[in-house]
Amino acid sequence: MEKKKFWSYENKLVMIFFFSIGFVFFDRLAINYLIPFIQEDFSLTNTQIGLVSAALAITWSISGPIGGILSDKAKSKKAVLAIFVLLFSVVSLLHGLVGSFVMLFVLRLIMGLVEGPIVPITQSILTVESSENRRGFNSGFTMNTGNAVFGSFLAPLVIVALANAFDWHTAFYLTIVPGVILAFVIFKYVKNPDQAKITQVSSLAPKEKINFKQMLKHRNVWLSIVIFSAFMTYIMAFNIYGPLFLVNVKGVSASTMSIVMASFGAGFALFGVIVPAISDRIGRKPISLAFGFLSIFTPLVLIYVDSLALTLILVFAFSSGTGVAALVMSAIPTESVPFQYAGAAIGLTIGIGEFFGGFLNPIISGIAADTFGLTAPLFISSGAATVAFLCSFLLIESSPSKVAVEQTESSSLVKV
Numbered sequence: 001m002e003k004k005k006f007w008s009y010e011n012k013l014v015m016i017f018f019f020s021i022g023f024v025f026f027d028r029l030a031i032n033y034l035i036p037f038i039q040e041d042f043s044l045t046n047t048q049i050g051l052v053s054a055a056l057a058i059t060w061s062i063s064g065p066i067g068g069i070l071s072d073k074a075k076s077k078k079a080v081l082a083i084f085v086l087l088f089s090v091v092s093l094l095h096g097l098v099g100s101f102v103m104l105f106v107l108r109l110i111m112g113l114v115e116g117p118i119v120p121i122t123q124s125i126l127t128v129e130s131s132e133n134r135r136g137f138n139s140g141f142t143m144n145t146g147n148a149v150f151g152s153f154l155a156p157l158v159i160v161a162l163a164n165a166f167d168w169h170t171a172f173y174l175t176i177v178p179g180v181i182l183a184f185v186i187f188k189y190v191k192n193p194d195q196a197k198i199t200q201v202s203s204l205a206p207k208e209k210i211n212f213k214q215m216l217k218h219r220n221v222w223l224s225i226v227i228f229s230a231f232m233t234y235i236m237a238f239n240i241y242g243p244l245f246l247v248n249v250k251g252v253s254a255s256t257m258s259i260v261m262a263s264f265g266a267g268f269a270l271f272g273v274i275v276p277a278i279s280d281r282i283g284r285k286p287i288s289l290a291f292g293f294l295s296i297f298t299p300l301v302l303i304y305v306d307s308l309a310l311t312l313i314l315v316f317a318f319s320s321g322t323g324v325a326a327l328v329m330s331a332i333p334t335e336s337v338p339f340q341y342a343g344a345a346i347g348l349t350i351g352i353g354e355f356f357g358g359f360l361n362p363i364i365s366g367i368a369a370d371t372f373g374l375t376a377p378l379f380i381s382s383g384a385a386t387v388a389f390l391c392s393f394l395l396i397e398s399s400p401s402k403v404a405v406e407q408t409e410s411s412s413l414v415k416v
Helices: 009-042 044-074 076-097 101-115 118-129 132-167 166-172 176-189 195-202 219-249 252-284 285-294 298-304 309-337 340-371 376-395 400-414
Strands: none
Touching: 009 044, 009 076, 009 101, 009 118, 009 132, 009 166, 009 176, 009 252, 044 118, 044 219, 044 340, 076 166, 076 176, 101 166, 118 132, 118 252, 118 285, 118 298, 118 309, 118 340, 132 166, 132 219, 132 252, 132 309, 219 252, 219 285, 219 298, 219 309, 219 340, 219 376, 252 285, 285 309, 285 376, 298 309, 298 376, 309 340, 309 376, 340 376
16 A cells, blocks of 8 residues: 655645635734724724724625635636735735724725635635545644634734834735735645546535525534634634733733733644544534533633733633634535535635624624623623534534444444
8 A cells, every 4th residue: 555645735735725824814813913002093992993803804704605606616716816815915015004993994894805715715625635534634724723823823922022113014014925925836836626526525415406595404504604603703702802801901011912812822723723633533513512612711711810820821721612613614514515515615604604703793892892891892702602612512413434434333223
């Protein structure tokens, strides 16, 4: 038997998408760690801060499903992907020129349009090119670990350090360089999936013709949408208002705040790949329940724990629940419909999740913060994680390895 090389096309693809998605979320989340600086310059209310985040999310929720359709229809998926990567890098650079709340709001709207299609396109390509026993790992490593390493771990440390050393405008000017490099790498090294392979992979799933309305009839698809929406609410409320709570209520320095938020990012990065990988072996549902439960306590740590050391440890440990996000965003919905509709299933999940968790949530959380104080968004974050945990009880197991075992056992019982 020929030994498979480590540097296979599958692994190359995983690494390219790891950096691609990582820089998407670096640019998306960087503004959260700069908000204490921007708030001072523009005298922003908490409601306006929520609107800035909501602006990106509403256009992301529109362009996400469109990106899913593009990934299913486009003849050259890699060309479409490379173009969007280059576009979001240019828009990110323009953030450095912002001089008012209105300009910032408009640029966030545009950023959502050009970033939204990237995740559905990368994940639909990855679904086809992944080995069956590595779909959870590949999705978790690119979506969760890529997101966490760049967006939740490096971003608070690098962005806050740059803002302290120079000013918050400077950080945005640097994003064009990795964007250009990534666009070139994608165009040169990513291959368009072979149609024969798509057909072959799709033979493992049901054969009926599916559209968006029909996809919602699959229990795992609408449950994934609900759970992902709740996870988006949990993560975004924590990421947007956690830094403000630490600086404005707890009275810590911006540097200390960046370390606390980076501990969340470090756990997100580590568990974001470990949790989906474990789910490949023991199933999606038990993992969603076990680790989803821990997410409930992450925002509560900021409110009730005063020790910095204990806060760092607990935030890191409880961030393991974020590993469930990749499962309900990608693995579970794509395993529940024919794979030729993988991009559409992911796009639908992301689009609706962005609308509720990314668009409505920051506005409601911002109003709640202005009305009841900055603890309110953190309670909203914890409540959303509770909803995600409870809904996970209704999931139908979709892991190929577990489904195969169940089918084998069922066939054996029938023969007996």
